Amino acid sequence: MPSDAISPLLTLDGWELLSSLGPYREADSLKLNETLRKAGHSPELVAAALTQARLRSKAEAKFGEFAHQMLFTQAGLEQATRLSIAALHAQRFTTANITSVADLGCGLGADSLAMASLDIAVTAVEMDEITAACTTVNLMPFPHAKVICGKAEEVDLSGIEGVWLDPARRTTNTSGTTRLFDPEAFSPPLSFVESLADRGLAVGVKMGPGIPHEAVPETAEAQWISINGDVVEAGLYFNQLARPGIRRSALVIGKHGSAELTSAEKYEPLKQNAELGPVSNYLYEPDGAVIRAGLVADLARSLGAHLLDEHIAYLSSEEAIDTPFARGYKVLEVKPFNVKALKSWVKTNKIGVLDIKKRGISVTPEELRRQLLTGSGKGPNKATLILTRIGEDRVAVVVEPLGAGEL
Template identity: 80%
Template sequence: MSTDAISPLLTPAGWDLLSSMGPYREADSLQVTGALRKAGHSAELVAAALTQSRLRAKAEAKFGEFARQMLFTPAGLEQATRLGTAALHAQRFTTAGITSVADLGCGIGADALAMASLDIHVTAVEMDELTAACATVNLMPFPHATVVCARAEDVDLTGIDGVWLDPARRTTSTSGTTRLFDPEAFSPPLSFVEGLAESGRAVGVKMGPGIPHDAIPGTAEAQWVSVNGDVVEAGLYFNALARPGVRRAALVTGPAGTSELTSAVPYDAGAQDADTGPVAGYLYEPDGAVIRAGLVADLARGIGAHLLDPHIAYLCADGLVETPFARAYRVLEVRPFNVKALKGWVKANRIGVLDIKKRGVSTTPEELRRQLLTGSGKGPNKATLVLTRIGEDRVAVVVEPLGG
């Protein structure tokens, strides 16, 4: 896509039209298109305005009311950092006393916007012309933010103290976009990030939460972030941005605020030094950021719980302990994982709504739910099953969800 996709909006009349549009509804798009064309607006302006209206509506989940004044591309919005998470990135630089940052691969400018709002001088670099144009519009309220259309690898960093990167982790073809998993296939690759860190600059990079632990440089602090239970990123921080005594961290944010679990030791896939025990009392489902950071055993020790299996991220404890790092359930019953027996249990208990969670078993919740509810009479009751493996045994734990 070229800048023609937004250029009709970059006039007073075009911007006024976009600003005047109400909440986007797909069902009304044809009617709105006809009305705007009848009012004398060009087809190009109407198409651009409707596209941005649709993207702004989608962007509210990440940017709130700020989305109403921003411009987006579909790919730029998909990879853009949530504004609250971008603020955490920016805070790393201000805490380290960094006042000038190059945001390499800035996309539509989410992280640069958060930094500029903290009075950091930002050079936002984006190689895609359309995306760079959107970032320019989004950063216009900040005179100390500059957008450069260039490759991250080609930027002169002389005089710049800090670098933030959000590498492209998708490849685009005629059939759409495909997610990349090899950090060396990113643009720019992780090795480029490590090279920047070797200069001594304060360097941070946003990676996908699924980054392999063995790909994480030994000189970096790794922090996995979850928002309302969704793991959104793994941030790697070098030099002044890395905190002393922290190698791994799980940052959990939600309606109740922000909490963090940290460890001073590197990740070790074989180090599950928590006790194991039976399914009893209360079952805890650790947040995904805790699991990704390899901090399940740390959480178990912190709440006085034990693992059900050394290789499965479920915990149990005799007592109920409030923690932001796990969802708690009261254990009601433990049954063998037998489809025929479970189907009889569903029918006998008149269960019509069945929530199924699982770890360590290959069965998909959707398929098992269909099997158990078919012919059950669709009763009025609701139940929650947790499917897991304990050693060689597969079990179905009937639980009652607690809290939010």
């Protein structure tokens, strides 16, 4: 976003115009543009105000009512931490009695906002000038928060007790942006984070949920977080921010509230020791955070369930189990995975809507659904198939999702 898309708003007239706009509606934007220009506002100011109104509307999902007093960039909003998750990060520092934090690579300031709201003295650092300008506006209500435009690695941390980092995990090229997977390719790299921890600072860092377990430093606690089934991050915590006796955890947030599954042990793929068994009366699909945290076997043991295959994240049990850590299904039928036979089954049962889930089988659910429904007559019934592998056998499990009151 060029600087001239923000600068018209950093004036009294610009801010007043932006504040006067009601809820953004795409269908009304063209007419509103014409109305504002006829009222004497410059095209540049009108474009900037309408862009911000649109971004504020989108930002409500992450920032709630705070969004109506903030400034955004498109890229910054896409990458911004949800305020509810930023509050969890901030709580780590208050629990550890940390009163001053440098938020390195602060972006639009979601984490800084959450920390400042808890009376932590925040130094927010952002390399991009336009984003830093937005963050300065976003943190204006907090006199104990300041913004520095600069590189994370070059900031003077004298007098700072804690550090929070959200490294850039994308690189920009001529065709757009590309996601990075090597923690040492992040900006700043994970080794820089570790160097801060080695200085005794209370350090936390937001990583992508796909960070491999072997990349997690021995001295860190790792926490994977999911919201309504979407795994949003893996947080690494060092020194005072790491909780005693916890090496890795899955924090699952959903309509039930929040629940956490933890382990004191480092993840060792060959030492999971979970019981194996056949498809029984109920099947469970663990939450993505549980899978990412390597806690599937731990979940199976805690529920008294068993794995179908030691390499695949599906559990089964004789009795229905109510757990926030997995989606439950009642097993109706178990079939060999055979496309021709499944197509016949779809037609016989007059299935017109088919949900397909799979693990351990190289099929594309969308393509298989098209194959199975083509020529079936598209009947009135709905069905769910779970495709998986048990040892060398490929199976199709016909299931019915468990709803409230069925457990």
